[in-house]
Amino acid sequence: MEPLVQIQDLTKNYSGHPGAVSNLTLELSKGKIIGLLGPNGSGKTTLIKMLNGLLVPTSGKILINGKNPGIETKAMVSYLPERTYLQQHLSVGEIIDFFTDFYADFKPDVAYGMLQNLGINPKDKLKTLSKGTKEKVQLILVMSRQADLYILDEPIAGVDPAARDYILRTIINNYNENATILLSTHLISDIENVLDEVIFIKNGSAILHTSVDSIREEQGKSVDTYFREVFAC
């Protein structure tokens, strides 16, 4: 089967900070939940930005469904950045209208259903919501798309454990099963039960790309424990 994402010899150098991502080669299959794991500054967010067309690689190639990052790939990638990216003066309902206008695969009824489950009033302005609720709204928007690739950058950082459970349930219950989820996080123990595969990234290079089962079987350890060993300071 043709991989969903093909990354070949990808390098991104920032002026003064060479090698944010360095000669990275990866293939992501369809229908998998993949953890992108690495310490701070390992190049996870740089890689995610390049996949979303927010950064131009210094060299190398990215193909998503055979296309270079651009308008076509943006229509098939649902991206959750690690920050609040919505206009704060808008109401939740207005933001849903915004997503409906621009993303052909966005399902407003799914979004309204999830908002109702969480007791979030669509008429509330985003600026009146707590940080955790804003993160939930963003996740609802991203997971209400029927995308081919979901890229979630630190979706559970900064929220309480109860909210983490909700977020993970939302991800599992709402993603298109033929789609792939690439999920970046530090909080491995919270998410490792939902992962099919993991990618360990260090100094901008992928040092491991394997299934969660193979780590458990071959190493006899949880992903969290193995991660701590690999990245021990």
Next chain:
Amino acid sequence: MLKKLMKHDWIALSKKILAINIGLLAATILGIISFQTPLWTSNMPYLDLLAMLILLINIIAFIIAGAGVTIYLAVFFYKNLFTDEGYLMHTLPVKSSQLILSKLFTGFLAQILTIINIIVCVLLLVMGAIVGFDGFSELPEFFKAIGNIFSTIAKAMDMNLALFIIVLIVYAIIAALCSIMVIYGSLCIGQMFSKRRIMWSIVFYFVLYTIQQAVLTIGLAAFAQPQIEKIDAYSYQLSGSVVTSPSVDLTELERLASEGILNMVTQTLAFSALITALAAVGLFFLSKYMMDRKLNLE
């Protein structure tokens, strides 16, 4: 997609633009009401102070409307495209050119509506002052005087009034679009820097503005020079002919001199419009390149 972007940009912009313009209108109404009271003619010290306060409110309202809208357009462009909100805007399935054009057209609309409001408010204030100080009977004279100003300018340029207004409007549209693109272009360059991005944007605003003005001035000087020389030659003949050559057709020389002036003004206006339009297009492509190849989100 451009229509959808414009719709959402206008929703985001319009509330503040509307508030600024309603504020100006309210200040104007306050001014007009003050003209109908003895506030401006009385010698009482407290009334003088009140009159000064109303004058101050009006001046501030005009400054906010004039400069505030432009500053707000710059803030909106920067915030929406180069801060956290940029993570959404740049991952929408739209072209970078559509992002720029949407903000250019909605910004232009905001500026035009504000300029129209400013003109209307100035006229209302002047009319309010005329009615307050001289009575309603003087109003027709005021309208007649305004009509005369336009007719005189149009006559001087040997055009009919409608054509003159059309030329002015076209030039104003190009100049307004270019002034917005200078702001957007400088913000697109400023965002490349990792620190002090606003400061660098302001620096590049002045750099781009100065380059544009320099090109315009040099171009205009080169363009107008032959016409000025012709006019000088006719004027010289015209002054010398009175003494040296009575047979010279003075009417013809006068006609040639005024035709030279007319040509110069027309060509200068057209040339300015051309340079300004080229600058706007150049800045558009520069901004597009910056967004496509040099995007640096915080």
